[in-house]
Amino acid sequence: MQPYYIFLDVDGTLVTYNNELPESAVGAIKAAQANGHKVFTVTGRSKAEMYEDILDIGFDGYIGGNGSYIETDEHVIADRKLSAKDTRMIVDWLYENGLEFYLEGNIGLFASERFEVEAERPLQLYAAKKGKEQPNQVRVKDVFPEMIFGEQPYRNDINKISFILNAYEDYLKAKDQFSNFKVGTWGGVGETALFGDISLKNINKSSAIQQLLNHFGASNEATIAFGDAKVDIPMLEHCSIGVAMGNGGPEIKNASDYITDDVEQDGLYKAFKYFDLI
Known part of the structure; x- marks a missing residue:
C-alpha cells in the first residue's frame, strides 16, 4: 500500500x-x-x-x-500571528465590552483577570453537551491545566483570541467590529454558542x-x-x-x-x- x-x-x-x-x-x-x-x-x-x-x-x-x-x-x-497592534485593539475592545478572554499562543494561554471565575459555567455547559459525567464539577484548570493568569495581555506572540459570550449578540458585535478578521464561535451552534474567537482571515x-x-x-x-x-x-x-x-x-x-x-x-x-x- x-x-x-x-x-x-x-x-x-x-x-x-x-x-x-x-x-x-x-x-x-x-x-x-x-x-x-x-x-x-x-x-x-x-x-x-x-x-x-x-x-x-x-x-x-x-x-x-x-x-x-x-x-x-x-x-x-x-x-x-496577530500583530501587537491588532492584539491590543482586540483586547481593549473585549475589556470595554466586559468580555473575559484568553490569548492563545505557542508559548502559553494567557487569561484575563476574571476568566477563571466567569468561564466555569460555560465550560460546564460545554462539558454537558459533550456527554461528560458530572459536568458541574468541571473547573477551568481541568480544561486548561497550564493556563497562565496575571500576565500582561498586550503581546506580539498570539495566534488567536477566545472570549466568553455573555450573549449571542456579543459575537455579532465582534463580527461587525472586526470585519477584517476571522470571527467565529465554539461550544454550540448559533445562539447556543458559548465562546467566540478572533484570528487572521483566510x-x-x-x-x-x-x-x-x-x-x-x-x-x-x-x-x-x-x-x-x-x-x-x-x-x-x-x-x-x-x-x-x-x-x-x-x-x-x-x-x-x-x-x-x-x-x-x-x-x-x-x-x-x-x-x-x-
Missing part, C-alpha cells in the same frame, strides 16, 4: 472530550508510522495546549491554531494541509483526514478520504466518506484497521 498522509483533529478525535487519550489510538498511530505513513495533528489548539501525553506519541508534524501554525520535523513552515485547516503537502511535494491523492466537528469539514473534503468520528455531529457525518465509532470506543484504531493503515 502506498504511504498515506494522515491528518487528525485532536479534541473529540484523538482524545476524548475529557482529555483522555485512548491507548488504542496511540498504538494505531505508531503502527501506521511503522508502515511508512506520516501522521499529523490538525487542531485549533495552540502548541501550549499540546501536552506531553500527546507530544510523546511522536507525530510527523503539527498544524495548530486551526491552520495558523505549521511545523514538521522541527521545521516551522508557517507561523501567522486561514483554515484545509489550506494548512495543502501548504504542508506542498512542503513535501505531495498531492492530496493519498491523504486521509479524521474529525468530529464542523470546523473539520473543510479538511475532510480536501483530503481524498474523510472520516467522521461516531461522536461527531450530523454535519460532519454527512460530509464524510466513512463514519467510524466514537473516540471512546476505539474509533480511531478501528478506522486505521478499516483502511489498512495498520
Whole structure:
C-alpha cells in the first residue's frame, strides 16, 4: 500500500472530550508510522495546549491554531500571528465590552483577570453537551491545566483570541467590529454558542494541509483526514478520504466518506484497521 498522509483533529478525535487519550489510538498511530505513513495533528489548539501525553506519541508534524501554525520535523513552515497592534485593539475592545478572554499562543494561554471565575459555567455547559459525567464539577484548570493568569495581555506572540459570550449578540458585535478578521464561535451552534474567537482571515485547516503537502511535494491523492466537528469539514473534503468520528455531529457525518465509532470506543484504531493503515 502506498504511504498515506494522515491528518487528525485532536479534541473529540484523538482524545476524548475529557482529555483522555485512548491507548488504542496511540498504538494505531505508531503502527501506521511503522508502515511508512506520516501522521499529523490538525487542531485549533495552540502548541501550549499540546501536552506531553500527546507530544510523546511522536507525530510527523503539527498544524495548530486551526491552520495558523505549521511545523514538521522541527521545521516551522508557517507561523501567522496577530500583530501587537491588532492584539491590543482586540483586547481593549473585549475589556470595554466586559468580555473575559484568553490569548492563545505557542508559548502559553494567557487569561484575563476574571476568566477563571466567569468561564466555569460555560465550560460546564460545554462539558454537558459533550456527554461528560458530572459536568458541574468541571473547573477551568481541568480544561486548561497550564493556563497562565496575571500576565500582561498586550503581546506580539498570539495566534488567536477566545472570549466568553455573555450573549449571542456579543459575537455579532465582534463580527461587525472586526470585519477584517476571522470571527467565529465554539461550544454550540448559533445562539447556543458559548465562546467566540478572533484570528487572521483566510486561514483554515484545509489550506494548512495543502501548504504542508506542498512542503513535501505531495498531492492530496493519498491523504486521509479524521474529525468530529464542523470546523473539520473543510479538511475532510480536501483530503481524498474523510472520516467522521461516531461522536461527531450530523454535519460532519454527512460530509464524510466513512463514519467510524466514537473516540471512546476505539474509533480511531478501528478506522486505521478499516483502511489498512495498520
